Amino acid sequence: MKKAIVFKNVRKNYKQLKAVDGISLSIEQGEFFGLLGPNGAGKSTLINMMAGLVKPTGGSISVMGFDVNKEYQEARHSVGIVPQELVFDPFFNVREMLRFQAGYFGKDKSNDKWVDEVIERLDLTDKSSTNMRALSGGMKRRALIAQALVHRPPVIVLDEPTAGVDVELRQKLWGFIKELNNEGHTIVLTTHYLEEAETLCNRVAMMKSGKIVALDSTKNLLKEFSLKNLKVRLQKNNIKKIAALLKGATFEQEGDWCTFKLKKVSDASSIIEKLNALKIQILDLQLIESDLENIFLKLTSKN
């Protein structure tokens, strides 16, 4: 089966700045892929090169087997991109704008039924005759997503689609995007909401300074980079004692809470056993697993 997207040694330089620095990456059909990274990591540049909005300095990109430069028409038929900025054409209403967008892809009137379906599924029916200028930010965001879907692309790329969107709408949008993924669409998502990437994405790439610093399934990344911490609450006078008594254990103190960094889960029971043996009373206890955000911060803060 053809790969949905393939990046081969993709580079983009802006004078001295290496915005994207030799990225190679394949995304399978049907994947829900997350592209994470701090501002300026090169995520949007990478997506814009795939969309043909920015010309790469080197390397090649293909979408559904079509080179985005040499076979740009076929490649663009295969992908729907939701841009980060809330851009719109102020002359037209939602339905007109969607029909024009479909028309640019060679879709005639027979596609209008699908346009109406997209409008309905994105809860835009009441606003379909409203001029784009008059829509709220959330509605404009829905219209942008609808615009990326009107030509029925197999690959959908969402560049920070939930930035500035309220929680309720965000949930609705994710529900809809998940449905599309279940229907077989490949989804590529860039987001700052790591919780979302953790919940939605099968696989994640983390970028920093134009490079990929981690690439794996979300599950594996969590497993590989996970930091399990044991937090125990002790009486303050006991805290001073344990540093000397528990030799080799590293911990941080915050108030009457001590946080032990564990190499493996079984370390927790040995710490508890030692505290019991020393007759130090445990007032409260928590086992904390790191999430994608911890991993992200850890990886992107590395020099």
Place this chain on the structure above:
Amino acid sequence: MNTLRDQLIGTWTLLKKELLRFWRVAFQTVAAPVITGILYLLIFSQVLGDRLEVYDGVNYLVFLIPGLIMMSLLQNSFSNSSSSLIQAKIMGNIVFLLLTPLSYLQLFFAFLIAAIVRGMFVGVCIYLIAMFYVDLPVEHPWFVFIFAFCGGGLMGAFGMIAGIWATRFDQMAAFGNFVIMPLSMLSGVFYSIHSLPQMWQNISHFNPFFYMIDGFRYGFFGQSDTSPYLSLLIVVSFFIILSFITIRMLKSGYKLRN
């Protein structure tokens, strides 16, 4: 995958959108230039109407009308493509075109035809209103059409170049105020260049607007300041050169695809 049918639908869709875009604001894009043209006509006809005869048997008011029609046509063809592109670039919605499979030639032809249509529409409106005032002969209708088409196309292409090049509205305004307006005002719309001193006559021959207006006027009166075939050659040449530059800019993605 991207069939000829897809391409035709794509080009037609963009053309339709461009036509609708100016029609939605017809008060600004059609009514305003028509009123301006008519005001010129009223003022000059009151001041100079029957006192001047520019060509044999052609009084000043009749002489003025083709020039005014052509000037409005040229200015509006330029405005259509240039304003559409600069607005889309500044608003950011140019991205909706750049993400599509539309080729540089499809973009070129859709913007070009829309510019010609708007220019011609404004010209026809001025002509129809002028017919209430004077009896305007049309000696060579094909010359009228070919100069209107090529002039509109030339300015549509020039508008695309300006729209692609400019990154701010003031840069675009500079094109209008410092290039289009002086060249059209000094092109012989309001006078025959034979009434100018020799030096200014010579300078006028370097103004492409002069040939567009003179050739267009020939279509009405069968008389002109210079050979209509020379005018046609120059206008068609400029049309081809500007189209070539525009197509190159669109193909390379200059100032569009970063």
